[in-house]
Amino acid sequence: MATTTSTAPPVPASRTVPGRRRRRSGWWLPYALLAPAVLLEVFIHLVPMLTGIWMSFTHLTRFFIRDWTSAPFVGLRNYQVALDFDGAVGRSLLSSFAITCAYTVLVVGVAWALGMAAAVALQRPFRGRAAFRTLFLVPYALPVYAGIVTWNFMLQRDTGVINQLLVEDLGVLDERPFWLIGGHAFASIVIVATWRLWPFAFLMLTAGLQSVPDDLYEAAAMDGAHAFRSWWSITLPMLRPVNMVLVLVMFLWVFNDFNTPYVLFGTSQPAAGDLISFHIYNASFLTWNFGAGAAMSVLLLLFLLLVTGIYLIALNRRSRRA
Amino acid sequence: MKLRHLAAASVPVLLLAACSGGGGGDDSASGDGDVTLTYWASNQGTSLDNDKEVLTPVLEEFTEQTGIGVDLEVIGWSDLQTRIQTAVTSGQAPDVVNIGNTWAVSLQATGAFMPLDDAAMEQIGGADKFVETALQTGGAEGTDPTSVPLYGLAYGLYYNKAMFEAAGLQPPTTWEEMVTAAQALTDPATGVYGMALAAGSYTENNHFAFINATQNGAELFDADGNPTFTEDGVVDGIVRYLDLMQTEDVVNPSNVQYDNAALAVADFATGKAAMILNQNNANATIEANGMAPDAYGVVPFPAPQNSESDVASHVAGINISVFGNTEHPDEALQLVEYMTSPEVQTTLGKPFSSLPVLKDADAVFTEDAELAETFTQIYNERSAPLPLVPAEDQFETTVGQAMNTMFATIATGGTVTQDDVREAMQTAQDQVQASVG
Numbered sequence: 211m212a213t214t215t216s217t218a219p220p221v222p223a224s225r226t227v228p229g230r231r232r233r234r235s236g237w238w239l240p241y242a243l244l245a246p247a248v249l250l251e252v253f254i255h256l257v258p259m260l261t262g263i264w265m266s267f268t269h270l271t272r273f274f275i276r277d278w279t280s281a282p283f284v285g286l287r288n289y290q291v292a293l294d295f296d297g298a299v300g301r302s303l304l305s306s307f308a309i310t311c312a313y314t315v316l317v318v319g320v321a322w323a324l325g326m327a328a329a330v331a332l333q334r335p336f337r338g339r340a341a342f343r344t345l346f347l348v349p350y351a352l353p354v355y356a357g358i359v360t361w362n363f364m365l366q367r368d369t370g371v372i373n374q375l376l377v378e379d380l381g382v383l384d385e386r387p388f389w390l391i392g393g394h395a396f397a398s399i400v401i402v403a404t405w406r407l408w409p410f411a412f413l414m415l416t417a418g419l420q421s422v423p424d425d426l427y428e429a430a431a432m433d434g435a436h437a438f439r440s441w442w443s444i445t446l447p448m449l450r451p452v453n454m455v456l457v458l459v460m461f462l463w464v465f466n467d468f469n470t471p472y473v474l475f476g477t478s479q480p481a482a483g484d485l486i487s488f489h490i491y492n493a494s495f496l497t498w499n500f501g502a503g504a505a506m507s508v509l510l511l512l513f514l515l516l517v518t519g520i521y522l523i524a525l526n527r528r529s530r531r532a
Numbered sequence: 533m534k535l536r537h538l539a540a541a542s543v544p545v546l547l548l549a550a551c552s553g554g555g556g557g558d559d560s561a562s563g564d565g566d567v568t569l570t571y572w573a574s575n576q577g578t579s580l581d582n583d584k585e586v587l588t589p590v591l592e593e594f595t596e597q598t599g600i601g602v603d604l605e606v607i608g609w610s611d612l613q614t615r616i617q618t619a620v621t622s623g624q625a626p627d628v629v630n631i632g633n634t635w636a637v638s639l640q641a642t643g644a645f646m647p648l649d650d651a652a653m654e655q656i657g658g659a660d661k662f663v664e665t666a667l668q669t670g671g672a673e674g675t676d677p678t679s680v681p682l683y684g685l686a687y688g689l690y691y692n693k694a695m696f697e698a699a700g701l702q703p704p705t706t707w708e709e710m711v712t713a714a715q716a717l718t719d720p721a722t723g724v725y726g727m728a729l730a731a732g733s734y735t736e737n738n739h740f741a742f743i744n745a746t747q748n749g750a751e752l753f754d755a756d757g758n759p760t761f762t763e764d765g766v767v768d769g770i771v772r773y774l775d776l777m778q779t780e781d782v783v784n785p786s787n788v789q790y791d792n793a794a795l796a797v798a799d800f801a802t803g804k805a806a807m808i809l810n811q812n813n814a815n816a817t818i819e820a821n822g823m824a825p826d827a828y829g830v831v832p833f834p835a836p837q838n839s840e841s842d843v844a845s846h847v848a849g850i851n852i853s854v855f856g857n858t859e860h861p862d863e864a865l866q867l868v869e870y871m872t873s874p875e876v877q878t879t880l881g882k883p884f885s886s887l888p889v890l891k892d893a894d895a896v897f898t899e900d901a902e903l904a905e906t907f908t909q910i911y912n913e914r915s916a917p918l919p920l921v922p923a924e925d926q927f928e929t930t931v932g933q934a935m936n937t938m939f940a941t942i943a944t945g946g947t948v949t950q951d952d953v954r955e956a957m958q959t960a961q962d963q964v965q966a967s968v969g
Binding site: 271272273275276278291297298299301302366367368387388390391392393394476479480481492495496497498499502 | 614617620621623638639641642643644732786788789791922925926929930933937940941943944946958959960961962963964966967
């Protein structure tokens with residue numbers, strides 16, 4: 211940053227001096243302004259992440275948690291165990307991963323579709339629109355725990371209102387099924403998670419729709435376009451930037467969902483509801499195998515990075531072409 | 533934007549790292565000669581507040597006697613293990629802590645607790661004062677224990693006297709008699725079953741895996757501390773327990789959603805089940821649900837005819853430990869001595885429904901002399917500690933949860949064969965082995 215002297219070409223003093231002085235006296239200002247954010251980023255994200263990555267190369271178990279820096283270095287062994295799909299740990303991780311993928315696709319897909327349908331339905335003003343908007347946002351506004359615990363009550367086999375409705379009131383089913391254990395547990399958790407998530411899609415898409423000019427629809431109507439055609443050719447393309455972010459954010463949230471299985475199933479979680487975050491939590495905190503838990507976390511992070519990267523590259527390319 | 537979301541996506545990594553983030557710290561308000569200890573007590577009474585009410589006067593008495601203050605925090609069971617782990621990791625630990633006695637050896641392995649050598653043991657009144665099997669839970673064989681028994685508990689088979697009388701049945705003394713009685717008393721049409729089980733509770737389930745396996749003469753870990761869950765005796769014991777719901781049909785399949793023992797106890801107290809297997813602290817819940825104290829009896833949990841052992845319970849209960857990094861070891865030991873003194877044991881025996889952990893002490897948790905005698909005998913003579921190896925708590929979670937899943941399969945109409953059990957035990961064993969290393 212020293213001043214340039216001999217090698218600099220001669221320049222008229224009147225033009226350079228004020229500029230130079232400004233650069234010299236204020237060069238640190240942008241860095242100083244950035245510093246707090248950079249520091250926070252380092253301490254809140256980078257340091258824990260690097261610690262987690264380091265942990266994944268150690269055999270960090272109960273014997274070392276008192277002084278975790280002394281845990282023996284085992285190289286890639288935790289990764290080998292996690293990725294050995296013939297072994298018990300790897301097999302259960304793989305099954306948890308598969309369940310989580312199916313869960314994510316279903317929840318994000320249905321939540322998006324519901325949110326879109328509701329947003330479009332409420333696009334035109336009508337009496338009571340505000341009331342509907344408020345009502346639709348209730349699941350999102352409810353505290354997570356309260357909402358999921360209520361579902362837990364409703365889904366109980368003998369005392370739950372859902373079986374009361376299906377078996378006693380409507381007579382759709384002859385026998386009261388279990389909803390929170392066995393095979394039905396997957397359907398239950400997908401429904402509960404979708405119920406929680408779709409208002410977010412609704413909110414984002416409603417906001418997005420505000421930016422679509424009405425005259426586009428008017429022009430389309432004059433050309434004789436049906437509702438679906440104008441949705442397909444106007445709404446969807448206009449909402450692309452919103453959808454890009456919305457789907458990505460929902461994907462990341464749902465894939466990492468911990469609250470829903472934790473609150474809905476409690477300690478006796480069924481195999482069909484073994485989502486990956488919860489699985490990693492169990493691996494770390496119930497069997498005290500923090501090294502293996504960290505390795506699984508890193509694998510999860512790599513997977514999410516990969517998917518996100520591909521997603522963003524693909525979308526960028528498409529929008530550049532468009 | 534991108535990066536931030538991805539970093540947020542790595543919540544598990546952060547979670548792991550977060551537990552190692554704490555630094556050293558001074559957590560006890562200590563001045564010279566003016567010592568205050570921090571004491572974490574596990575939940576024993578009907579609620580956390582109830583525990584506080586019971587313990588506060590007892591601890592005030594201690595302060596009066598010794599001048600040592602005590603900061604009490606009561607911790608619920610669902611948090612206790614995680615709280616202790618975090619305390620071990622961060623060093624932000626209390627001075628004295630309650631632990632589930634089955635975790636004692638697992639926690640000892642962390643090296644975070646003060647070993648109670650001969651001198652320390654002398655300070656708390658000598659090893660001789662404790663019931664022998666109870667003291668065994670305090671540490672691995674051949675080591676100085678890191679915890680001593682505080683409250684004793686034991687399993688018994690509770691039966692409904694009126695229902696047994698009406699059916700002309702005697703209280704069972706063998707497994708076979710228990711099943712026969714349960715079948716005679718089961719009538720799904722009226723919603724009454726012979727037995728109620730907390731089939732969705734992994735803690736209850738692993739206890740019965742242990743008791744049934746021990747009755748078969750099987751061990752869950754070998755001499756080197758490696759799991760042996762696939763042994764015939766273990767598998768057979770688990771099958772026997774599962775069959776109460778699967779082939780004997782004496783348990784309501786709905787019990788699979790009972791994730792804690794109190795739910796089974798409520799069924800028993802309201803006449804929906806004729807028998808339950810429960811620890812002796814069920815009395816309060818039974819009576820709170822409206823069943824008179826003389827309406828039920830208790831016998832030891834029966835073993836099959838010709839079984840290898842007549843063990844009827846694991847040594848259940850709570851131990852008390854001193855954290856190794858306490859700044860006040862002497863005062864902490866004084867508190868342990870006080871909590872395990874005959875007077876305090878008698879004071880707390882009733883509200884916490886605990887069995888005395890001291891030799892020659894009388895059980896005060898019930899007015900019923902016969903009941904007190906039955907449980908004292910089970911605790912002192914027919915109970916065995918859960919495996920005293922570091923990986924014990926992993927046996928509890930992996931095997932207990934595998935049994936939850938198997939009960940779920942049965943309740944939803946599937947079958948669990950001997951081979952299925954063996955396969956599940958193989959998985960549990962591999963998981964434990966992976967972390968034993």
